[in-house]
Amino acid sequence: MKITAFSAVLASALAMVPAAFAESTCDQFSPCYREGYCNVNAAFCLYGLCVPSKSYNSTSCWPAEGCASQTVNFDKSNDIISIYKYSGDASQNAFLSIFDPDNTAINNGNLELSMKYNAAQKAGFGATADASHTIKYGKVTARVKTASIAKGVVSSFIIRDDNTGDEIDFEWVGLSPNQVQTNYYANNVIDYTKMVPYDLGVDTSAAYHDYEINWTADSIVWSVDGKPIRTLKKADTYNAATNTYSFPSSEARIAFSIWDGGSGAQGTADWAGHPTPWNADTVYKMYVDSAEESSAVASSSELNSKSAAESSAADASTGAATATGAPATDAATATGAPGH
Numbered sequence: 001m002k003i004t005a006f007s008a009v010l011a012s013a014l015a016m017v018p019a020a021f022a023e024s025t026c027d028q029f030s031p032c033y034r035e036g037y038c039n040v041n042a043a044f045c046l047y048g049l050c051v052p053s054k055s056y057n058s059t060s061c062w063p064a065e066g067c068a069s070q071t072v073n074f075d076k077s078n079d080i081i082s083i084y085k086y087s088g089d090a091s092q093n094a095f096l097s098i099f100d101p102d103n104t105a106i107n108n109g110n111l112e113l114s115m116k117y118n119a120a121q122k123a124g125f126g127a128t129a130d131a132s133h134t135i136k137y138g139k140v141t142a143r144v145k146t147a148s149i150a151k152g153v154v155s156s157f158i159i160r161d162d163n164t165g166d167e168i169d170f171e172w173v174g175l176s177p178n179q180v181q182t183n184y185y186a187n188n189v190i191d192y193t194k195m196v197p198y199d200l201g202v203d204t205s206a207a208y209h210d211y212e213i214n215w216t217a218d219s220i221v222w223s224v225d226g227k228p229i230r231t232l233k234k235a236d237t238y239n240a241a242t243n244t245y246s247f248p249s250s251e252a253r254i255a256f257s258i259w260d261g262g263s264g265a266q267g268t269a270d271w272a273g274h275p276t277p278w279n280a281d282t283v284y285k286m287y288v289d290s291a292e293e294s295s296a297v298a299s300s301s302e303l304n305s306k307s308a309a310e311s312s313a314a315d316a317s318t319g320a321a322t323a324t325g326a327p328a329t330d331a332a333t334a335t336g337a338p339g340h
């Protein structure tokens with residue numbers, strides 16, 4: 001499940017600006033609406049995060065970037081950038097680190113997502129990397145070495161659209177280091193009962209494995225090291241009472257995340273294992289060697305390139321949003337709080 005520590009970050013950002021914008025009142029200077037606040041940078045304007053109906057006008061939210069296919073090997077330092085520094089040019093940065101502080105790094109050709117102890121919150125503060133491109137259907141494969149070296153540590157590789165809550169998951173919990181769990185969500189319904197565990201027979205934190213999601217309009221197939229482990233057919237998600245399918249179908253982003261489930265709410269902690277072992281200098285890491293995406297639908301042929309003026313405006317807001325130091329603390333609380 002996607003972790004959202006965003007409100008806390010936004011609340012802090014909001015404290016730095018003189019006028020607090022209420023819902024649906026974003027103006028031309030802070031046109032993009034997200035989770036109750038308005039601003040002008042990528043953290044607010046990115047497709048899927050930004051809510052068009054509540055933004056300044058119907059074109060204020062940035063359009064979907066789209067993606068035909070790409071392989072990211074994490075061999076370039078700009079393969080990931082903080083979303084607060086992101087210009088909007090998806091061709092420059094394949095992934096966006098969405099939390100502050102930014103606990104992502106590229107080392108030795110791998111993306112590293114770290115989780116460190118936040119003493120004030122008595123919980124770990126992790127990291128999330130969202131793709132700067134969207135996909136709609138298609139196949140994604142990631143080579144991942146998990147952080148399942150201790151109870152409570154959760155690693156994830158998902159495809160998600162924040163607006164609809166459509167989501168397709170691989171998740172690993174420290175409680176069960178040999179296991180990967182698959183799940184999906186649709187229409188913002190949080191239903192944990194669809195989770196299916198798979199035992200790799202080896203420790204997922206010991207070596208890289210290929211985790212693949214083949215997502216079509218009719219089915220989702222999850223595979224590990226080329227072997228299909230689960231198939232979900234859209235037809236089987238039909239609910240006659242509501243005449244709807246609970247099948248993810250929104251244009252979405254792939255995301256990698258590490259977070260502290262063991263220090264969270266009871267249900268989450270029971271699922272992830274607890275307590276998460278922490279010393280002041282403990283660092284847990286999840287590694288991604290490569291991420292390969294091929295989208296069935298390239299929603300826009302042009303990458304979304306923002307103008308220089310918009311880019312510098314984004315940078316200016318970044319300073320405000322990150323100046324307080326408070327988001328880390330607040331976000332850590334939020335990070336531990338949600339269910340899985």
Ligand SMILES: *[C@@H]1O[C@H](CO)[C@@H](O)[C@H](O)[C@H]1NC(C)=O
Pocket residue numbers: 028031032056057058059060061
């Ligand atoms: C819509 O808002 C954007 C800023 O978000 C602005 O650049 C654009 O000119 C506006 N369009 C109209 C038709 O007002």
Ligand SMILES: *[C@@H]1O[C@H](CO)[C@@H](O)[C@H](O)[C@H]1NC(C)=O
Pocket residue numbers: 139214215216219221
């Ligand atoms: C993905 O799944 C679809 C439907 O099952 C199948 O036709 C297609 O060949 C699969 N693609 C890959 C690359 O495995």
